[in-house]
Amino acid sequence: MKIADVLKQKMTLSFEVFPPKEPVPLTGLLDALDNLYRFKPDFISCTYHAGGDRRDRNMEICRAVRKSGHEIMTHLTCIGNTREDLHSFIGDYIDIGIENILALRGDYPPGWNGTRGDFAHGQELIEFVQDEFPGLCLAAAAYPEKHITAPSLEGDIAHLRIKQEKGAHFFMTQLCHDIRAFERFTDKARKAGIHLPIIAGIMPVLSRDPVIRMTFSNGCSIPAELAVIMGKYEDDKAGFKKAGMEYTVKLIHRFIDMGVNGIHIYTLNRWEDVAVIVQDAGL
Numbered sequence: 001m002k003i004a005d006v007l008k009q010k011m012t013l014s015f016e017v018f019p020p021k022e023p024v025p026l027t028g029l030l031d032a033l034d035n036l037y038r039f040k041p042d043f044i045s046c047t048y049h050a051g052g053d054r055r056d057r058n059m060e061i062c063r064a065v066r067k068s069g070h071e072i073m074t075h076l077t078c079i080g081n082t083r084e085d086l087h088s089f090i091g092d093y094i095d096i097g098i099e100n101i102l103a104l105r106g107d108y109p110p111g112w113n114g115t116r117g118d119f120a121h122g123q124e125l126i127e128f129v130q131d132e133f134p135g136l137c138l139a140a141a142a143y144p145e146k147h148i149t150a151p152s153l154e155g156d157i158a159h160l161r162i163k164q165e166k167g168a169h170f171f172m173t174q175l176c177h178d179i180r181a182f183e184r185f186t187d188k189a190r191k192a193g194i195h196l197p198i199i200a201g202i203m204p205v206l207s208r209d210p211v212i213r214m215t216f217s218n219g220c221s222i223p224a225e226l227a228v229i230m231g232k233y234e235d236d237k238a239g240f241k242k243a244g245m246e247y248t249v250k251l252i253h254r255f256i257d258m259g260v261n262g263i264h265i266y267t268l269n270r271w272e273d274v275a276v277i278v279q280d281a282g283l
């Protein structure tokens, strides 16, 4: 089923997983997925890592989710990919029944300063897929606090507008711990003519160092309410986790109250913590 059709009916709930690196077996993730299915997600998304075994594993996970009868959206990037490569990968995805793709530029591997592929930006991949495989449902990435390399939020939103014009069906956002920033972004995007559904990407707040690392590497802010938790539980991992999970639940409620089109939880393949958050949020 196309996610765009589900978004016309309801607010979606979805989970993101990533393919573990070899030699970590896939069984742990498959078990995590079985546990996440209990929450009846509208779809699962699986990240894409350029080249090598993790691409194969992305395919394996997509196949397993499809086999279980659940909807899957694969991520796909321009990194190192020619048109022919992308044509062939997408053909493989279609062969296993995939109808939804998150079309991304991708993060440059260390030492790269371009995609080293035929497309330089997400919008070009979206246009290519629309032209070659017009039946697919396409998602595009959005950045509530702007992409870390974008000179301004307005400029970044102008590029989102191009993704919309090239045929994206909905947007999915980067993590954002700050509801005010998310509201400002949505307001500006709507005023700039972005009419597509926007699904909020939510990174559970579970431990202090990853929160710092992820927010810094993505150029996101840490709002005062979260900073207080970080200060209060600096040396108390269990206390931090409890307060962080409560913060995450509150954030989910705030996103729902502001009318986002979907809640997408970056599970980090940790279903136990995510299960508690989903239950506490009443999703």
Ligand code: FAD
Pocket (backbone or CB within 6 Å): 046, 047, 048, 049, 050, 075, 076, 077, 102, 103, 104, 105, 106, 107, 108, 120, 121, 122, 123, 141, 142, 147, 148, 149, 150, 151, 155, 156, 157, 159, 172, 173, 174, 175, 201
């Ligand atoms: P683009 O849309 O190309 O944007 C990147 C930057 O270029 C922005 O600053 C934009 O404003 C600017 N820009 C866009 N078009 C132009 C233009 N024509 N001229 C000049 N500048 C332009 N990465 C992975 O490798 N694998 C994943 O599975 C993955 N999953 C993700 C899931 C989500 C929900 C999100 C939000 C991100 C994900 N990423 C993933 C990270 C993503 O690949 C990076 O953020 C990447 O740096 C940008 O991808 P994009 O598609 O947004 O790029």
